[in-house]
Amino acid sequence: MKITLPILSFLLRQLLILPVLLPCCRIILTDAAGGKWDLLLPNIGISAMHMQLLNNDKVVIFDRTDNGRSNISLPKGKCGNDPNDCTAHSVEYDVATNSVRPLRLLTDTWCSSGAVMLDGTLIQTGGFNHGDHAVRVYKPCRGYYCDWQEFKHGLTQRRWYATNHILPDGRQIIIGGRLQFNYEFYPKVPLVDKPYLLPFLARTNDPKAENNLYPFVFLNVDGNLFIFANNQAILFDYTKRKEVKTYPTMPGGDPRNYPSTGSAVLLPLKNFQGGAIGAEVLVCGGAPKGAYLSAKNNGNFVTALSSCGRIQITAFNPQWTMETMPLARVMGDMVLLPNGKVLFINGASVGTAGWDLGRNPVLSPVIYHPDKPSGSRFEVQKSSSTPRMYHSTAILLRDGRVLVGGSNPHPKYNFIKIFPTDLSLEAFSPSYLDPTSASLRPKIFSPASQSIIGYGQQLTIKFTIPPGRLNKSSAMVTIVAPSFNTHSFSMNQRLLVLGGGKVVAIGLSKYKIQVVTPGSKNLAPPGYYLLFVVHQDVPSEGIWVQIK
Structure with missing residues (x-):
């Protein structure tokens, strides 16, 4: 058998597996200028499809619940819906002790969404099958027995691949999802709240490849919502249910949302005291138009996009400014660092999102400097040895590190196929932690x-x-x-x-x-x-x- 880099990497990690409920020493993978990688835990029992840091420095991590047994057991007497499956599909990671404990999820969280409320409670919504109308609540607490609360019929519509955002009044807006060209709010006002049509989602839907799922949503400084789907964007007044601005189509016309799967951030807001403030959005990477069907139907994996588009969404006549990343990237994550820089991490350079549709992992993160002149904003960082493909995650921690996990491009857990299911957690430390x-x-x-x-x-x-x-x-x-x-x-x-x-x-x-x-x-x-x-x-x- 030919030993490839992904297989070798997997075998080495298996040798390092330690009991996941106990603290584990950090194993340094690289240590030089341009950042550092630490292996935190080689096996947390699940693949990290979703992540959220809470205000008690615990991270809630979960996968889907319908892909069979995981590698971590629930406490005795806490089996899920299937009495033959007493494994957990969610864990709580304690940053301070570098340990995890299993959590109990019943409804299916596959490709769901969420956000944290005013009091720090994670509200997590939608998913697949019996979880598509569900609302799940996780309250940060110090006790060992904190766990999920689930409400199977908390939503009015099926939400699968939707996007959530906190609003100024403290509610969440939940936008879109597969074949859902509408939005709704949470918490609900009884007898009042209902789904509201959003024609923009129907306009941007590709009947064959969609390419408008998990729309990029940001609260603008005027209280309206910037919504980007496929290759288009609008400014939306959700209080009047009205599109107040249509932005130019992103140059090139390539899709940027799932399954073409680029990423986006609202760049740091500043100079907002005593005057008008400009807000800018950066959209990067993804896959060219037709790449998803090419990979799925023909096994032809197209090179990912290396372009970024930057636009001042508050401008009178907003226009896209295009930039070129040093590395093409699809399924990458963009993380705002405390110093106002943007970290690009995870993903592949060929193919798209979807089961086994990505190739050539991008192992080197890149830092973007928003305030430098165009042409000098990208800085390549030290590489990881771990491919982070479809269903990978990355979030900022309080100490300035970036927690990285996940990667399972397969319908079930599979530790043999190319890009095997990854159960590890790593931390990337930017050079400011040198x-x-x-x-x-x-x-x-x-x-x-x-x-x-x-x-x-x-x-x-x-x-x-x-x-x-x-x-x-x-x-x-x-x-x-x-x-x-x-x-x-x-x-x-x-x-x-x-x-x-x-x-x-x-x-x-x-x-x-x-x-x-x-x-x-x-x-x-x-x-x-x-x-x-x-x-x-x-x-x-x-x-x-x-x-x-």
């Missing part, structure tokens, strides 16, 4: 984590920096909304750079900076955020703040 940057790293000591802050108020942040290392002109404060990540899109992902005054010394190596919190719920919907002090592009460890 030991050489330690002397530049701030440490916040006030306010305390879990503090509550209001809108438009003065906020004083106190921090330390090693003696003689402070550059007062290069310090800033950012807040980041933790996102729900699945299928190469991070729902509700948002970063704001808080404006304010200068850095002032208050003692030996102690300083303070006064900033102004966001002035409206349109800028920052209520809920939990990670707050960082960033000094010379090096972020502190974050603290949790709740904006309400």
Whole structure:
């Protein structure tokens, strides 16, 4: 048998399997400039199709529930719907102890969606089969017995491949899904809430390949929603159920949503005190038009897209500006880093999303610098040795690392086929976590984590920096909304750079900076955020703040 790189990688990981309920030492895979990879746990028992960081520094991770037995058992007496399957399809990962514990899911979460509410509760919606109308609730708590609550008929419509976003009033809007050209809200108002038509989703639906599933949705600074599907975008007033702006078709006309599966972010919001603010969206990667059917029907795997489109969605006459990534990428994830940069990670360079339809994994992350001149914004990072193909995930942690998991391009768990099912968790540490940057790293000591802050108020942040290392002109404060990540899109992902005054010394190596919190719920919907002090592009460890 020919030993290929994916098979060799899998065999090596199997040798490292340790009991997943116990803390595990971190195994360094690479350590050099351009980031570092750590293997955290070689086997968490499930493949990480969905991820969400909670405000207690636990990460809820789950797969679909209809693909057979997993590799982690539920506690005795907690079998699921199938009495012959007492394995878990969800786990809670504890960042502090680097361990997981199994959670019980009953309804099918395959290709579902979600977001976190004001109080930190994860509301998770839709899926497949008996889970397509379900709402699932996970409340962060400190007890060992926290688990999912499930409501099988919580939605009015079937939601499979839909997108969720938190609104300024604290509700979630749930948009689209397979053959669902409409949207609805959660929580429900009895006898009032119903699905509302969104013709844009019907217009962008490809009858053969769809290419408008998991639409990219961002709350604009005016309270309307930017919605991107296939290769088109609108600005949508959900309160009046009206399209208020149609954006130009993205140049090239190639699709960017599932199954062509590019990714997108709302770039950092800044300079929003005392005047108008511009908001920009970046859409990158995906697969060319026709690539999905070519791979599925003919076994012909087309090279992924290397283009990015950037557009100021608040402009009077918005136009796309195109850029070229150093690596073509489909099924990649885009993660906002605390210093305002964007990390591209995971995915393949050939094929599309779908069962066994991707080839040539992209092992090297890329960092995008939004504020650099066009042509000099991309920086290739150190490679992982682990392919992260279809059904991979990536989220930001409070310490600045990026948690990476998943990859199962097969209908069932399969550890032999090309790109075998991956049950591991890794962390990618950007170069700002290199030991050489330690002397530049701030440490916040006030306010305390879990503090509550209001809108438009003065906020004083106190921090330390090693003696003689402070550059007062290069310090800033950012807040980041933790996102729900699945299928190469991070729902509700948002970063704001808080404006304010200068850095002032208050003692030996102690300083303070006064900033102004966001002035409206349109800028920052209520809920939990990670707050960082960033000094010379090096972020502190974050603290949790709740904006309400």
